[in-house]
Amino acid sequence: MTITHDTVDVLIIGAGASGAVMAWSLADTRMRILCLEQGDWMKPTDYPANGRDWEARRMTDWEIHPSRRARETDYPVNDDNSVMKVANFCGVGGGTVFWTAHFPRLHPSDFRVKSLDGVAEDWPISYWDLAPWFEQNDRFFGVAGLPGDPGVPDRNPPMPPVPLGRTGAAYARAMNRLGWHWWPSDIAIATEEYEGRAKCINLGHCTPGCAQGAKSGADITYWPAAIRAGVELRTRCRVREITTNDQGMASGVIYYDFEGNEHFQPAEVVILACNGVGTPRILLNSTSGRFPNGLANSSGLVGRNLMLHPWPQVRGYVEEEMDADRGPMTSIWSKQFYETDPSRGFLRGYTLQFARGTGPVTEAVQGAAAGAIPWGPGHHAAFRRHFAHRLVVGIACDDLPEEHNRVTLDPVLTDSHGIPAPKIDYTLSANTAAMMEHGIARATEILEATGATGITTSRTLLNSPGHLLGTCRMGTDPERSVVNPWGRSHDVKNLFIVDGSIWVTGGGVNPTSTIQALALYIADQMKQRLATLFD
């Protein structure tokens, strides 16, 4: 039997980076707002950094890949036919629970790739449309950084940058020797007490949850404020499909609670905030006589143009002791190769990100798997040459849209409620491959400039980064896009999408800052149009 609830004005699906922003921003309309989240509230006491098995848990119940992590609240993803793997987290805060908090923005040129470089499509909005929302988000979320970077437009991070440490200083000296740009990264970590949050104490194990609460997350910033403002958040509620009425408008959703009971939640407005895999999954599962190919899919683009951010890493080892697992995972970036230079043999570019190191277990496991740290009598000496001597340069490559890179529904695999799971098909383009090789060569030069030896490269990593973008892109043409320039579906006029799936191109940066600025922008656009929202 289906349990039917009272109608809400706004129903948000997903309590992650963008869903939280929407809930908070729309709360001042005094509408009745409900958010359904398939995961739980996370407790800081449950994070791995509280235990001595903190590194082991990163490889089991705090794995970044949902299928391997396999928590009760996760859904499986079939990415066997992809050279890169996905990453996500289901819970209040979503991916901002399980992330490194690196907080760069897209560049102005990322919004104009067709006009500037003749590739892909321009976005229907510009960097400057988002600029005030970037700033607001930085202040609300709590971002550490340093103004004055010549590699990016001006911005004003409210807290000082994270320390360089031994590792960051080694990179900085090498970059200065090469004459290449570097700058302290924007990172969503409290480097001083901020809005009631304690400052970072360099636990170092940032990604799978911050036990100190210094790392920003939607669960400890936007959500408490949204709930105080009257938004209802229901956890352990997994949406199966969006329903429609005779007029072709969204009428609500069908979801399962944690006991498997089926519910119908009617709504006047439905907002999807489930990331570039979860959102197309729900839309493709929402079929009907009127929408046989899935909801909002008259363009056929729902699920297509998936972008995952190819992210090679180049690793080396130096003689002097480095930070290892101490301190936030990254401290500096380089924009030296971000903007297009056709003489390099590819279009667009990449950010270089400079990582610290790992804890002893991770160093040992990775070293053993790679054959660099042998089993047997030579183990201890080899381990000591590696542990706390590691440098890693990551190459965050721009990912341009290609329609064959896509999310579909797996014909066999389902989640614990029997809902078809997403299937990923993804390959690297020739442009991307050339960009990766260029970045690998530059990263190798940087490591050599540090004096590192034993340099090795990983072209595609099992766990990194898994950014999920582009599968319901925005645009002005309903035949070439899924949503309009302010996030409303071209086909269903009370259905909005606000997560990374509406991105037109991927850029060469971690996406959360831009995802949240975009959600703030869309919320503002909706508020300006409340009287004509469905016209």
Added chain:
Amino acid sequence: MHPDDTGLTATEARDLRRLAGFMIPADPAFGVPGADDPAIIQDVIATLRRDTADVKLALAALAELAGGSFADLDDAAAEAVAMRLLAENAKPVLVLGRVVLSAYYRDDRVVRSLGREPGAPFPRGHVMPPTDWSLLDPVKTREPFWRKA
């Protein structure tokens, strides 16, 4: 904890312990125990959980290579069999390596041998060295070079 409580048989637990001793032998020069140390192997067995099936597969492969009980082989034969198994890149062998390393590198004695204090990262945290921001001086002289659009 009795080995049977973890899903490993007594024979498997015995083979695992001997194998662990070949994987990471004790080394007085570094002041570290081997991975076959009773406390470490107990930690390995007690925390197998979701990795139990893979570890059992790896141990079955070990027994097959040994032609019977691995733990009963003489030292030379056992070492040869162990290294043959560990040279495989099959998932069960990698999982077995991971669970042994995970327990080994959180043992107090091993952690101290690395010059670190044992324990969870939280709430102690770490103190970072002060940053010399003069390193940024040459970068600050650059004109903005992001592409206007």
